[in-house]
Amino acid sequence: MPNLLPPAGPQRTLSLAQLSNSVGDGAYYVTSALYFTHVVGLAPGRMGLGLTVAWAVGSVAGVSLGRIADRRGPRGTAVLLALTTGLAVASFLVVRDFALFLAAACLYATAQSGLAAARQALLAGLVATKERTGALAHLQSTLNAGLAVGAALGGVALSAGTTAAYLAVFAVDAASFLLCALVLLRLPAVPGAPGGRKVKLAVLRDRPYAVVTLLNTVLLLRMPLLSVGLPLWITERTEAPEWLVSALFVLNTGAVMLFQVRTARAVRGIPTAVRALRRSGALMVLTCVVLAMSAVDSPWAAVAALAGGSVLLVAAEMLHSAGSWQLSFDLAPTGRVGEYQGFFGTGVTVARTLGPLVLTGLLLGRGTVGWLLLGGTVLAASYALGPAARWAAGTRQEPAPAPAAAQAV
Structure with a gap:
């Protein structure tokens, strides 16, 4: 059982940041489809189209955001992207039409993709090469633990089935990314790599x-x-x-x-x-x-x-x-x-x-x-x-x- 706990220092702090927002994500994953269809009022087909477009945009933007993390420093970039993700989730609380939903979903997917890349760059800057796969294993273990807890919380909201319960889940998810940003600030800063202008992406x-x-x-x-x-x-x-x-x-x-x-x-x-x-x-x-x-x-x-x-x-x-x-x-x-x-x-x-x-x-x-x-x-x-x-x-x-x-x- 001690293997479940990562070593003290940056690895443990990274795991804590992972845990903080994965709980919110777990609740989001099990409730989002019903929230967007029952509360926001989207047809399932339009919701699926919007999420597909959003993740396509996010995956492309994630490469450029990863490059920014390399150049400007991964810790600051990760903190800003965690805050942006929280803002995107919070915006879902007031979205009630497809155009605004699509804009919020694109912001969410872009920030999430960039945050994942910035976190990896941060881990590479704080964890020795031979320890990275083990550190990622701890992060994956922490992610699953957080998702399980969050899914249980989402299940409570599903059982209640009220608009207030769904809104509470999204508020918790937004707050979880704020907490994630605060935890990431506890890590040492990693300097950006000089890249010049000769090769972009x-x-x-x-x-x-x-x-x-x-x-x-x-x-x-x-x-x-x-x-x-x-x-x-x-x-x-x-x-x-x-x-x-x-x-x-x-x-x-x-x-x-x-x-x-x-x-x-x-x-x-x-x-x-x-x-x-x-x-x-x-x-x-x-x-x-x-x-x-x-x-x-x-x-x-x-x-x-x-x-x-x-x-x-x-x-x-x-x-x-x-x-x-x-x-x-x-x-x-x-x-x-x-x-x-x-x-x-x-x-x-x-x-x-x-x-x-x-x-x-x-x-x-x-x-x-x-x-x-x-x-x-x-x-x-x-x-x-x-x-x-x-x-x-x-x-x-x-x-x-x-x-x-x-x-x-």
Whole structure:
């Protein structure tokens, strides 16, 4: 159990900042769809369109904001973006038409994407190179713990079902980002990297890194699988009870909270990251096979297959997370971590935006064949990441960055 607590210093402060806003985010995630449709009054189709546009804008803007974090200093940039995110969430409290909703959603998605990139640059500046994957594992564990607590709070609001309850959730989420900004101010300042004017957004010209990001996006299909694919599969194609959707979510978040740090220990460089990603791909094939077996007439057999597949899924998720974190940092040039992390993070947006469409077409449209196609695609991408990572590493024109974190601390 002591592994759940990050080391004292910047890592623990970063985790505290992560915890502060993830509680609010957890409540937001479980209530936002009903809030926007029932309180704001948007049609589900318009809400979906607005969020898709917003995250597309945010993913593009996140790269530039990551570059600003590199140039101006990641701590100050992260603080400003945390405050901006809180302001965007607070604006949802008064939005009552589509145009204002779209503007607020674009601001929210842009600030969130930039904040993620700035945080990664801040971590790179405060944590020694060899400790970064472990630090990210602690952050992921903290994130899941906060989301679970926030989801429980959101559940209370859903049970109440009143406008006041929904407004309280959004107010808590906005306040959580204010608290996050205050916690980030406790960290040491990290100086910006001199960039001059010669290369702007160099990541857009870095083809090897772009290939790594693209392949990683395929592996990120596991995210909408848990939130969209599995719930629809359970309700449409199996005899399992609907409450199992919630139970599997709790299983996933709890397992990540308890075991992500331990899983990440074995990943300490590009070779170990590649091995972790290959193992993740192999586990995803098994996951898909086992989950496909849940389409049976027996509720108990369906529950057993879904539970077993979910255990394999979370194991694949933890290996993928550890491997992808290592690659994303090790392949980013010194002084451009925020910019590169902003670009790498676009994979999450693409997976969340296009993933539901891909998964519903595969799983609900093709059944078992769809599961096998999904598993095979993820496995191929996981094995292709090895050559792509070696290609990218071979194009780096500088040695691995020195642990500026140790100097800053």
